[in-house]
Amino acid sequence: MVRRALSIGVAVGLYGVSFGAAAAAAGLSVPQACALSLLVFTGASQFALVGVLGAGGGVAAGVASAVLLGTRNALYGVVMADRVQVRGPRRIAAAHVTIDESTAVGTTAPPHLAGVGFWWAGLTVYVLWNLSTFIGALGAAAVDTNAIGLDGAVGAAFLGLVWPRLTEARWVALGGAVLAAIAVPLTPPGVPVLVAGAAVLPALVRRR
Amino acid sequence: MLLTAAGCFGLKVAGWSVPSRVLDGPVFRVAATLLPVALLSALVVVQVFGHGRSLTVDARAVSLAVAALCLWRRLPFIVVVVAAAAAAAAVRAL
Numbered sequence: 001m002v003r004r005a006l007s008i009g010v011a012v013g014l015y016g017v018s019f020g021a022a023a024a025a026a027g028l029s030v031p032q033a034c035a036l037s038l039l040v041f042t043g044a045s046q047f048a049l050v051g052v053l054g055a056g057g058g059v060a061a062g063v064a065s066a067v068l069l070g071t072r073n074a075l076y077g078v079v080m081a082d083r084v085q086v087r088g089p090r091r092i093a094a095a096h097v098t099i100d101e102s103t104a105v106g107t108t109a110p111p112h113l114a115g116v117g118f119w120w121a122g123l124t125v126y127v128l129w130n131l132s133t134f135i136g137a138l139g140a141a142a143v144d145t146n147a148i149g150l151d152g153a154v155g156a157a158f159l160g161l162v163w164p165r166l167t168e169a170r171w172v173a174l175g176g177a178v179l180a181a182i183a184v185p186l187t188p189p190g191v192p193v194l195v196a197g198a199a200v201l202p203a204l205v206r207r208r
Numbered sequence: 209m210l211l212t213a214a215g216c217f218g219l220k221v222a223g224w225s226v227p228s229r230v231l232d233g234p235v236f237r238v239a240a241t242l243l244p245v246a247l248l249s250a251l252v253v254v255q256v257f258g259h260g261r262s263l264t265v266d267a268r269a270v271s272l273a274v275a276a277l278c279l280w281r282r283l284p285f286i287v288v289v290v291a292a293a294a295a296a297a298a299v300r301a302l
Contacts, residue, residue, distance in 0.1 A: 039213035067215035075240040077223015095220040152271025152296030155256035162248035176246030196250030200242040
């Protein structure tokens with residue numbers, strides 16, 4: 001269980017390098033990139049924020065899309081609170097390391113190992129994610145980020161994040177993409193991503 | 209940045225502290241699982257084809273194609289990202 005948690009942590013840590021680089025490409029300083037990883041600590045939201053800022057979008061649009069992307073962590077918290085007993089101040093720490101990876105390890109572990117898996121995965125990812133953000137931001141700050149194709153890499157990172165979900169939710173994905181494409185010429189930068197959130201409405205209506 | 213941190217952290221704490229039935233309703237469940245899919249797809253489009261307030265096709269589209277190919281071949285995330293960056297860099301260097 002610990003080994004599994006560690007290997008996920010290492011893989012995500014490598015991906016933190018690309019976040020650090022993406023943040024630098026969007027014009028954030030090294031301390032800003034590191035602060036995001038320390039305080040926000042949920043990869044997709046961080047990528048969304050720097051993606052919107054890098055495209056020239058407003059801060060409000062960037063924050064809104066980042067927070068909307070973070071809604072799933074609330075759901076993860078519900079699931080994990082049910083499986084892992086945490087009391088007092090440690091609940092705050094548990095909440096902070098509630099992310100895709102720690103929840104995945106925690107929920108797929110046998111019940112008596114759920115806590116071990118959750119904490120090891122969460123803390124390993126936290127340490128390596130922050131280290132690698134620093135390395136990525138520092139590295140990218142030193143070179144011309146477009147010449148080495150980093151703007152293309154950010155799009156690839158988003159595709160990689162959504163890829164595992166494409167089989168079950170391909171219509172939502174397509175809807176989001178089409179809505180965003182329509183909204184780009186019509187709205188200020190950053191807003192198209194929020195408009196795309198409307199792609200979930202048909203599914204919500206159907207499920208009521 | 210602090211707002212993003214507060215919002216994302218607040219959501220995590222909410223999940224751990226509220227009685228499970230509040231956030232466990234079917235509507236919230238569907239929204240929380242599908243919203244990231246819609247937003248990430250939109251981010252792909254904006255990041256790859258966006259150019260201010262217009263859509264263009266340039267080296268980044270090649271990156272996207274390379275990334276899709278890598279993902280389809282089930283290559284690790286870091287390989288996907290590096291290959292995509294290399295593709296855009298190569299197209300620009302031509």
